[in-house]
Every structure is written in structure tokens, then in C-alpha cells.
Amino acid sequence: MPDWRSSCPLSSALDLFGDKWSLLIVRDLAMHGPRTYSQFLAADEKISTNILASRLKVLEEFGLIEHLNPDAFSRGNPYKLTEIGAELAPVGLAFREWALKHLGDIHPQMTHLPIAIK
Helix, strand or coil: CCCCCCCCHHHHHHHHHCCHHHHHHHHHHHHHCCECHHHHHCCCCCCCHHHHHHHHHHHHHCCCEEECCCCCCCCCCCEEECHHHHCCHHHHHHHHHHHHHHCCCCCCCCCCCCCCCC
């Protein structure tokens, strides 16, 4: 369980998602559909194996992601968003739109490509 800092809903959400890796895992699942551990490792952001394993475990414990086939051996068994995990997609899109609007001048290489949510 996270160390809840306060009873504020935003603070509580940040206790769970306050690191970039959790949001990027949700982003990848929302944009690409089910992903394997290896596919997460291949993402441009270059997450380390120990952080990936830790974040996947936390997201799974909180019911935001699950294995595509719950009865299969986990290695190579893709993760997918649960129903409540998929509800985070608009949050990610809102962050993206904010970044495109306000960070373009200081990060001109930022991609402006449209994205699709699966």
C-alpha cells in the first residue's frame, strides 16, 4: 500500500501515480493494447527492469492492469488495462494536450502526432 500523505483525492492519486513510470505504462497499454514485459522495456523511455517489475506489481495489486490470460504463466503473458485502468486514458490525453500547448517552445522535438486509444 502507498504511504497515503493526506485524505485529499488528488494527493492520494499522486501517491499511487506520482512517478512517471506508472503513467507511461498506462499510456502504452491505452495506445497499443496488451503489452508484454519485453515490449515495455523496448519503449523509448528506457525503463529499468527493477522499476518496471515494481510498477507492474503495484498497478496489478491496485486492479488497474491484469494479465491478458490470468491462467497462463506470466512471462510473455501480456498485460492489459482493467476497466478502471482504462478510465485513466483521458487523464493521459489531458496531460498530453497540456504539454503540447505549453511545452512546445522549450521542447521543440516533442511529437505532435495524433494518438489513438485502444
